[in-house]
Amino acid sequence: MNNPTLDLIYKHTSVRRYKPDPLPASVIETIITAAQCASTSSNLQSYSVVAVTDIGMRVQLSELCGNQAHIREAPAFLVWCADLARLERVCQLRGYTQVTEYVENFLIAAVDVAIAAQNAALAAESLGLGTCYIGTIRNNPAEVIELLGLPRLTFPLIGMTLGWPDKQMNIKPRLPLQSVLHWETYNRTNEDDALYAYDATMIATGIYKGRQVPVPGKRDEVEDYSWMEHSARRVSQVLRIGLRAALEKQGFSLK
Ligand SMILES: Cc1cc2nc3c(=O)[nH]c(=O)nc-3n(C[C@H](O)[C@H](O)[C@H](O)COP(=O)(O)O)c2cc1C
Structure with missing residues (x-):
């Protein structure tokens, strides 16, 4: 459409x-x-x-x-x-x-x-x-x-x-629709398939320029860096820990 x-x-x-x-x-x-x-x-x-x-x-x-x-x-x-x-x-x-x-x-x-x-x-x-x-x-x-x-x-x-x-x-492809659209109730069937499919799509764009990373749990093997590695690294960082204090100082005490 x-x-x-x-x-x-x-x-x-x-x-x-x-x-x-x-x-x-x-x-x-x-x-x-x-x-x-x-x-x-x-x-x-x-x-x-x-x-x-x-x-x-x-x-x-x-x-x-x-x-x-x-x-x-x-x-x-x-x-x-x-x-x-x-x-x-x-x-x-x-x-x-x-x-x-x-x-x-x-x-x-x-x-x-x-x-x-x-x-x-x-x-x-x-x-x-x-x-x-x-x-x-x-x-x-x-x-x-x-x-x-x-x-x-x-x-x-x-x-x-x-x-x-x-x-x-370049336009960045998004996750397969099935990853974000759930009908009636939250459905995790084929969740991993969609994630791996998206990693492959993102590698194909060339955005990550062939960067290689160790395969999780297999120290001697490497694979292409892609969205899952990028995202896992991003969300495993502790960031902006002073935010709550800054918010409180501005009057937002978030009880
Ligand atoms: C809340 C939010 C914060 C963001 N912060 C930054 C940023 O600090 N610097 C930056 O270059 N891009 C930033 N972005 C842009 C995202 O990286 C970008 O939207 C995402 O990679 C998808 O790419 P696209 O917008 O080109 O489709 C931010 C996006 C959002 C929604």
């Missing part, structure tokens, strides 16, 4: 090389307007986005986000923030006390952020622009919060580079 919207979605790739051409403010405003059209829990709209175009700020943010070159090279960097600060003000104006100390309130904002950000990404791609999400915005939250002047009850969750692509990346 195809139509222009599906075609746009199917050809998504993250973009990590950008032309230096600046982005008119009106284009960023159009993209954020599209983001605002996304569904949002109870219409609370519990997110904000800081659009950073200043090169000095982009350089600093790049350093705070693992020195990723595309953060300083893209003409705009969007910082998507969970935002309960605005609702705190609403409560003050209406004579209520906002409940902020539970995981649920933070999750509402985090889900809102993700949905709005993805609307923005699609809107950008529909205009011929490229984006790349930046999770390393959470590497140094205190410094990012200070640099962007983020008030209590806001928290930077995702960064996003935005600009005119200088190099198109």
Whole structure:
């Protein structure tokens, strides 16, 4: 099945090389307007986005986000923030006390952020622009919060580079549909077959350029590096252990 919207979605790739051409403010405003059209829990709209175009700020943010070159090279960097600060003000104006100390309130904002950000990404791609999400915005939250002047009850969750692509990346195949789509109940039949099939698909793309790794449990044998090895390495790292403390400092105590 195809139509222009599906075609746009199917050809998504993250973009990590950008032309230096600046982005008119009106284009960023159009993209954020599209983001605002996304569904949002109870219409609370519990997110904000800081659009950073200043090169000095982009350089600093790049350093705070693992020195990723595309953060300083893209003409705009969007910082998507969970935002309960605005609702705190609403409560003050209406004579209520906002409940902020539970995981649920933070999750509402985090889900809102993700949905709005993805609307923005699609809107950008529909205009011929490229984006790349930046999770390393959470590497140094205190410094990012200070640099962007983020008030209590806001928290930077995702960064996003935005600009005119200088190099198109290859489309990365996704897991077989059967891995992620379950009918009626969760079904693990043939789970491993799908995983091995996906590893083979990813090797065939050349993304991992023939890297070899030891076969698990067989010290003398090697095999091609692929998605399972990549993913297992990634999720077996302890990362960003200071996040809870940083969240608490911003007023999200996650009880
Ligand atoms: C929440 C999130 C955080 C990400 N963080 C980074 C990042 O810090 N740097 C980067 O280059 N790509 C980052 N990415 C992009 C992913 O690596 C990319 O989406 C994934 O490899 C699939 O590739 P594709 O987007 O080209 O299809 C992130 C993506 C998401 C959704």
